[in-house]
Amino acid sequence: MSGAERNGEAELKTLQERSFSYFRHETSLTNGLVKDKNAPDWPASVAATGLALTAYPVAVERGLISYSRALERTLMVLRFLWTSPQGPEPDATGYKGFFYHFLDMKTGRRTWQCELSTVDSAFLLAGALAAASYFKAETPDETEVRTLADALYRRVDWVWALDNGQTLTHGWRPESGFIPYRWEGYNEALLLYILALGSPTHPIPDSSYAAWLSTYQWESRYGYDYVYAGPMFTHQLSHCWIDFRGIQDAYMHEKGIDYFENSRRATYVQQRYAIENPLGFAGYDACCWGITASDGPGSTTLKINGVQRQFMGYSERGVPYGPDDGTVSPWAIATSLPFAPDIVLPAIDYCINHLELTHRNRYGFRASYNPTFSEGAGKQPTLDNDIALGWVSPWHFGINQGPIVLMIENYRTGLIWELMRQCPHVVQGLRRAGFSGGWLLPSS
Template identity: 60%
Template structure:
């Protein structure tokens, strides 16, 4: 087992401590990647398939690996080029064992062949994370070398072949996806969530752009609330307030909705972070461990689908599900990674919480960093802590930690993506003004 130097977890984590956590988190994308094709495992469980979203996040971290001196730029470019080349040449078509269709990709792929597994869905949002990662390396690798020029060509081809209008299925909003067995999934991206990035990328496409009306349709069902005395655009799981922000610095940027509410999406994510902490402090369901320095509810692994009596209280527990605050679902499961990913928004409450998690034997100093989730209410006799801890790390949890630490420390990804033409175009077509635009 690889160890990194132990940070000082008896006092507030320093920049060096966050650098160590970032480094060990990044190791996931180096260790859990098939070197033959660049596909990245969904999770550390043996035999796990590749996750198209994790591949996108792995791409997005490559510039960080270079800037932090972990990989030489020349070799990092080769890693990016090989990964993009394999994806671009994966089979696209209506066949049930293809890798994707109409430019989008299936959620999970066989890590050797790149073919669809588990009859999973063609996922618009997971494809968006892939496209964002491809655009990241295309923006970063701007030198006049054969590999870097090829990266730009491959990324453009991968992104520009996505048919965003097809993915709307004759409606105003984007669908969640499609299956060859029964067609489009009967759910649409409406109301605030991680779909913000999806629409910006769709609007920014130079080949198959979404109509501007699609963004208005997405925001039409936004839910502005007052929660614990804080005004914010509500979405329960904390990750929904973070993933679009890995690439886009929303400070000062406002669309029509945020103009009307005298806010922006960055400030909204800050408010959501405080809501999660306040919910844990109030702890209405009286779960063990919740408090000022133990919070963070998101899509995560859990103890399992079961009901058990705990200290005379009948409790319902969940497996992998999108947990949220303050309206649930909630089963006592907390995710350290989603706390770290809020570092740029609210460092004054994130840093003490990271310190507390660092004291809890959750793997902060070990390979891949914090275990993604734990539940102190669910007792496990042979656990080193006495309670449940997720046995696996997940590829889609590693990216937000590594990238948001970098944005907190230097703003590197945010500054880089200001030069990404599709994102700038998508923001403008969505009606964003102000800030760095």
């Protein structure tokens, strides 16, 4: 191994360890729920909790947490989720097997009048199923993990979430009913549809997946043909759990690629967009991209070098059609590691050693920054070496931290992919979605 390779491995080890530290410190010790972000009095996110459940096996294998402690935390949250109130009341934890997007860290009850979220529930359930695949011993505690994970999955009424339509809805509120938006167009809902198809109790029909595929948008940008989705995270999150290498549904079979290759191309589109930088933002280059859902400077307009710039707070930024306000999210670079290590590893090294985005930061990368904003708001010294990153998010988000941990591990060992290959519900969902080939071929 060369010196550069050893340095790269050391950087990945440190980044993964620090990213996992979020779950070590931002998790309730009474119910196992994980904070959405590390702000005072902030609620839990069920998606972050699902990512934590998936990250515990990684942390055990990497020596970041003991096996017994990971099992204890896993059981704590699964027991809470199973026994927490489910019903149409506005202060329940969930309904029809789904869970509300945000839950109070202490009580576990719905907060902010948020929605019963179908996709965030899918991330939570994927974490539970990953835990069930990892804790395989015939002990009372590990048997309970598997029993609870299976029961939670079987309880979900996926058909109800169709709301008499073909595609799955985004969610439901007790005050107003179903949200008028549906999961259409390629996005992070790939995992949602697979879990909904694989259900042994309330599966959606095969026609629902076909209806979703019919809404895809095929694009050609910067020399790459791919299924379009703007924010980078949409090309990553389902891949945290499922290995799409070499398996194809009907749509991908027709295009001659798989979803892994599609994400690889989307990663290169992100980098090419940053290199060409059509809107002229500061800092964009071959190592500074990662344009995705992220925190931002806030809703304000500034005139910078004669150009009126509109900035945003938390928003789903994307390329090549936007929205884009110059905000870069280094976590989205790291989470692309399995797809394009040739461009991701140098970018991680740049973020660590040149931009010092992990300096004095126990949770790894800063969530996001915007160097363009500093040009209009007055440059601020952000780090010890006085590199001006402009606006820097003061917070960390569980839904950013988890994918870093998981995708570094999938790149190094494929651990989570292997665990989910052993989950019969996931395999059934893939088969019902029409996936074939690769590791889904019957064993000889």
